Amino acid sequence: MIPAAVDYVRADSAEAAIAALAEAGDEAKLLAGGQSLVPLMRLRLATPSVLVDIGRLDGLAGISVDGDTVGIGALTTHSALEHSADLAAACPLLAHVAAQVGDPAVRHRGTLGGSLAHADPASDLPAAVLALGGTLVATGPGGSREIAATDFFTGFLESVLGPDELLTEVRVPVSTGGWCYQKFNRRAQDWAIVGVVVAEGGAGVALVNMGSTPMRAAGVEAAVAAGASAGDAASAAADGTEPPTDNNADGDYRAHLARVLTERALVAAGA
Amino acid sequence: MEVSVTVNGTARSADVELRTLLVHYLRDVLGLTGTNVGCDTSSCGACTVLVDGRSAKSCTLLAVQVDGADVTTIEGLAGPDGLHPMQQAFHECHALQCGYCTPGMVMAAVSLVDEYDDLDAAGVRVGLEGNLCRCTGYQNIVAAVLAVGE
Incomplete structure (x- = not known):
């Protein structure tokens, strides 16, 4: 289907984008790579009045390692994450997860900031940033603020980002401890039916598609910290979750998958 | 605009x-x-x-x-000297039947071999996961891409 009619503003700076958002009001949407937004517009599930195109803000793309922190511009594509030698050395988990998103054509256009701002619980990268204990930097009319990834996601496709805020950077700690991403689906290219990300040997564990938001598996993390075996720790993977039921799986099956995948991921990560 | x-x-x-x-x-x-x-x-x-x-x-x-x-x-894709190597490989390997997916498949394959070194059959299959073919069963497509990528 063809998207509904829409106005368009091409931003030439982050400040211009924020100003355009503030002027356009609640019905404006930021357009980065568009790999989530344009399909939704085609289905007319999203009908923004104005698109504020930030896709040319090259200053918001790039990966830099400073001490024990990796700073990633919000417009960095999944493909750039996948192929970055710096990221492979400083945070191989994030580079690997980026390579599991969609297919190469999607990864060439889709951006890390876009994936986080879209806040889809079935997406790969939000769970990875959660498991890593990342921090998001949002910029609005009043300046910038840092948001812990654990505080960012508030509901299905919803986050704490204000309507006039722009994600500018994602920061994750340098993380070379044991890690694993278990993504379970039936067809190539699909979203995960359930996914489990383990970072730093089990210190960080996050779940994909186990509720209305990407989420940490706090019970698993606590059990690992207390010295539990991978199997015992994984038994807590679905605790407190409300996994969805859909054509791919019912909630009970998703809970089962979460436990099985968590055990596999913990073992692979050396927990 | x-x-x-x-x-x-x-x-x-x-x-x-x-x-x-x-x-x-x-x-x-x-x-x-x-x-x-x-x-x-x-x-x-x-x-x-x-x-x-x-x-x-x-x-x-x-x-x-x-x-x-x-x-x-x-x-x-094709130049003055004839088909692009990927088009030629699709032709020689009979990597199409109805042909509907073929333009997109060829373009994805050209990008794939440019982006990834050391592609093997599994890598080609994963790399083309975003391109569906309902006729061939993919075998000859993989063979064509490998013929260019190797």
Whole structure:
């Protein structure tokens, strides 16, 4: 289907984008790579009045390692994450997860900031940033603020980002401890039916598609910290979750998958 | 809005609605109908083109997003000396039956072998996961891509 009619503003700076958002009001949407937004517009599930195109803000793309922190511009594509030698050395988990998103054509256009701002619980990268204990930097009319990834996601496709805020950077700690991403689906290219990300040997564990938001598996993390075996720790993977039921799986099956995948991921990560 | 794109080496420009998708810009405005529309959901890859040398699904891009970019479609692959090596490999390996997915498949394959070194059969299958073929069972497509990528 063809998207509904829409106005368009091409931003030439982050400040211009924020100003355009503030002027356009609640019905404006930021357009980065568009790999989530344009399909939704085609289905007319999203009908923004104005698109504020930030896709040319090259200053918001790039990966830099400073001490024990990796700073990633919000417009960095999944493909750039996948192929970055710096990221492979400083945070191989994030580079690997980026390579599991969609297919190469999607990864060439889709951006890390876009994936986080879209806040889809079935997406790969939000769970990875959660498991890593990342921090998001949002910029609005009043300046910038840092948001812990654990505080960012508030509901299905919803986050704490204000309507006039722009994600500018994602920061994750340098993380070379044991890690694993278990993504379970039936067809190539699909979203995960359930996914489990383990970072730093089990210190960080996050779940994909186990509720209305990407989420940490706090019970698993606590059990690992207390010295539990991978199997015992994984038994807590679905605790407190409300996994969805859909054509791919019912909630009970998703809970089962979460436990099985968590055990596999913990073992692979050396927990 | 005026959208200017270099398509297959030629500067093209047209005034289009802001909601115009790149695939419609190519097909309906420029008359380049080699790029097919398949699934409408960004899944099948029939509409794959190269944007600045990298594969992209032209049904999932607005034309305004590629204003100023270089776009290569299936019509732009062959040169004065004949078919592009990937087209030739598809021909020699019989990597198509009905042909509907073929333009997108070839463009995705060209991008894939450029992007990834040391491709093996498994890597080609994963790398082409965004391009669906309902006829061939993929075997000969994988063989064609490997013939170029190795």
